[in-house]
Amino acid sequence: MLQYNLPRNLPSADELPDSDETPVDNELQELIPGLLKAILLILWSERMDWFFGIDMGIYHHPDSPPIVPDAFLSLGVERFYDEELRPSYVLWDENVVPLFVLEVVSPNYRKEYSTKLEEYQTLGVLYYIIYSSRRRRKPHLEVHKLVNGKYELQSGSPFWMPEIGLGIGCERGNYSGVTREWLYWYDSDGKRYLTPEEQVKQESQRAQQESQRAQQESQRAEQLAQRVEQLAQQLQDLGVDPENLN
Known part of the structure; x- marks a missing residue:
């Protein structure tokens, strides 16, 4: 002191x-x-x-x-x-x-x-x-x-x-x-x-990457749903009710 x-x-x-x-x-x-x-x-x-x-x-x-x-x-x-x-x-x-x-x-x-x-x-x-x-x-x-x-x-x-x-x-x-x-x-x-500007840019890039990943997951889920629907239609065309499959 x-x-x-x-x-x-x-x-x-x-x-x-x-x-x-x-x-x-x-x-x-x-x-x-x-x-x-x-x-x-x-x-x-x-x-x-x-x-x-x-x-x-x-x-x-x-x-x-x-x-x-x-x-x-x-x-x-x-x-x-x-x-x-x-x-x-x-x-x-x-x-x-x-x-x-x-x-x-x-x-x-x-x-x-x-x-x-x-x-x-x-x-x-x-x-x-x-x-x-x-x-x-x-x-x-x-x-x-x-x-x-x-x-x-x-x-x-x-x-x-x-x-x-x-x-x-x-x-x-x-x-x-x-x-x-x-x-x-x-x-x-x-x-x-990092500088404040760099941190803002980094967070923006991270948010953009998360958004892209979420969009990709959504697209994959949509594609899977479409595939399931196609398979169900194929079964119906064969005279098989998909709802009654065990």
């Missing part, structure tokens, strides 16, 4: 600015986190102990401006407080440091590999994820894990995070009508979780 030994009352989330009012640099900084959250909303639909923030200020000290990652995930917190939702994420109210922080590198480099790494390391974020599709000689996705107070670069994609119960990785796909490389969640076997 975080401790703030300060001789004054600390401001609540309602009393602090919602964000730093700094616009995102490009659309990917909205779409990539948005896709991850959309998958979680289905995957963890019955869980109420998690929060996924997008472009939301994390207040870590009352005398410091908030840190505003592109996205972060906390476990062991309320999913939402009330219908007004969270205006920001205040550590002295939540008492839970995010387990996962994501930064999507933009053309206007914002020190994701240096200053921000140090900030999240000091804050105690367990997993710091950096994604840049513009890198040529290095992996697009970097996973840094906090080990003994220092970040260590991890290998493998997708990378399994047992403390969260999810893997993170990237591959080409289609989301929001755009085909490109996206970030996705994965299970412990490395199988990618």
